[in-house]
Amino acid sequence: MDMNFDVNKIFQNRLATSMGLDKYQYIIEQVGKTDVSKDADFQRVFNGFYIVRRNLEWRKIYYELFEQVKNGFPTFASILIHLYECTGNVEPSFSSKMLASIFPDKPIWDRYVVNNLNIQLDGASKREKLENAIALYTTMEKWYEDFLQTDKAKECIEVFDRVLPDYNRISKIKKIDSILWSIR
Numbered sequence: 001m002d003m004n005f006d007v008n009k010i011f012q013n014r015l016a017t018s019m020g021l022d023k024y025q026y027i028i029e030q031v032g033k034t035d036v037s038k039d040a041d042f043q044r045v046f047n048g049f050y051i052v053r054r055n056l057e058w059r060k061i062y063y064e065l066f067e068q069v070k071n072g073f074p075t076f077a078s079i080l081i082h083l084y085e086c087t088g089n090v091e092p093s094f095s096s097k098m099l100a101s102i103f104p105d106k107p108i109w110d111r112y113v114v115n116n117l118n119i120q121l122d123g124a125s126k127r128e129k130l131e132n133a134i135a136l137y138t139t140m141e142k143w144y145e146d147f148l149q150t151d152k153a154k155e156c157i158e159v160f161d162r163v164l165p166d167y168n169r170i171s172k173i174k175k176i177d178s179i180l181w182s183i184r
Contacts, residue, residue, distance in 0.1 A: 012164055019178050021167050023049040028170075031101050037067035050097050061086045062094065070102050076137045080130065090126050092133040104171040107144050109137060113180045117143055144173050 016022055023045050030042050043063060046052065052059065065082055080095040096109035107113070114120070119136050123129035147153050153176060160175040161168045170178075 012166060016164055016167060019182065020049050021164065021170070021178065024174070025167065025170070027101055028104055031070060035067055036070065037063040046101075050094070052094065058087055058089075062098070066098050066101075069098075074099060074102065076106070077134045080133060080137075084126070084130055088126070090121075090129045090133060092121060092137065095133075096137065100174070105173050107137075107140050107173055108177050109133075109140065110177070110181055112183070113177060114140070116180045116183055144176065147176065148172055 026045055027042070027049060030036075030039070030045075034042050036042050036046075037060075043059070047059070052062075054062070062083065065079065065086075069079065076092075076095055076099050079098055080090070080092060083089065083091045083095060092109045093111070096107065100106040100108045114136075117140060119140060121129055121133055121136060123132045153172075156179050157172055157175050160179070
């Protein structure tokens with residue numbers, strides 16, 4: 001057996017795969033290159049990475065909106081409201097995932113991340129939840145903005161870049177997000 005292998009590379013690849021960074025990087029690279037409303041491979045990777053378990057009708061609405069807005073200036077609120085109007089569901093998580101795929105410096109609303117940030121969506125009606133989700137996402141953006149100024153954030157990014165050098169082009173917010181997501 002040839003014992004000429006790079007141990008650091010092996011561990012980096014295993015860690016990156018366990019964090020889904022290879023899939024994430026594919027998504028970010030492909031968003032601008034493909035028609036996301038028609039590209040089955042893109043949708044398969046996106047659905048797998050973000051655990052999209054919605055029916056075909058919902059996914060059609062989602063990916064058509066994604067393609068429609070990806071070259072513009074969508075906001076979390078505009079995506080959330082559009083999905084609500086078309087599906088009747090308040091979808092902060094999937095709205096943020098679309099937005100962060102277009103603008104990688106935007107945070108992702110993920111159950112592990114919001115749990116670590118002590119954010120909870122509540123409201124008596126869907127309309128209240130919709131309004132609260134918009135306010136909470138603004139709170140989340142502010143948290144990231146403030147946290148990125150701290151020594152702890154700098155340490156997190158430094159360690160991320162040292163351990164995962166092939167992924168150092170990933171946004172600072174995504175690096176922090178990946179760490180928060182890993183804290184279960």
